[in-house]
Amino acid sequence: MYLLIVMVVYILFAKVFIDWKRWKEFYPTVQYYIICNLLYNFIFYQHTLWRYKAVTVSWLNHTIIEIAFSLFILPVVIMMYLQYFPKGRKKYFYIGIWVAYFSVIEWIFTKKGLFVYENGWNGWWSLLFNVISFVIIRLHYKRPAFAMMISIPIIIILLYFFHPALHELK
Numbered sequence: 001m002y003l004l005i006v007m008v009v010y011i012l013f014a015k016v017f018i019d020w021k022r023w024k025e026f027y028p029t030v031q032y033y034i035i036c037n038l039l040y041n042f043i044f045y046q047h048t049l050w051r052y053k054a055v056t057v058s059w060l061n062h063t064i065i066e067i068a069f070s071l072f073i074l075p076v077v078i079m080m081y082l083q084y085f086p087k088g089r090k091k092y093f094y095i096g097i098w099v100a101y102f103s104v105i106e107w108i109f110t111k112k113g114l115f116v117y118e119n120g121w122n123g124w125w126s127l128l129f130n131v132i133s134f135v136i137i138r139l140h141y142k143r144p145a146f147a148m149m150i151s152i153p154i155i156i157i158l159l160y161f162f163h164p165a166l167h168e169l170k
Helices: 002-017 020-043 062-083 090-111 123-142 144-162
Strands: 050-052 115-117
Touching: 002 062, 020 062, 020 123, 020 144, 050 062, 062 123, 090 115, 090 123, 123 144
Parallel strands: none
Antiparallel strands: 050 115
């Protein structure tokens, strides 16, 4: 039930806050982030760092929630974030607001048992990940090739620290 409520809220956000005449401008960055997010879920399928947990119905598992998040919520968030991105020093505050927003929502979901940390991940890692994510989203929007090049070492670092198969190679 909560997933439906969250999706309805973000659909309303999309209707009110997004200039849909500009969707093609944001599409490559939305696509990039969705691909990265789903790739994480594929690579870490058997060893998640975090997962969504439904408390209402048994069939609502991490995979279904993640697909809804990736296809409905992320595009709205990314388009809103990029559409209103300010110039000058205000951009640091703006990024901070989005990082705080995502981190607080995650904290609330964690406290309610709807979001679970696993395998060494915690709220501090998520905070750092949110900072990196919002910086990379903006960077991808402005300089896609450079953002993809920067993403590769970030992915390698995450794999090294958190994927157990890589620890067996030592």
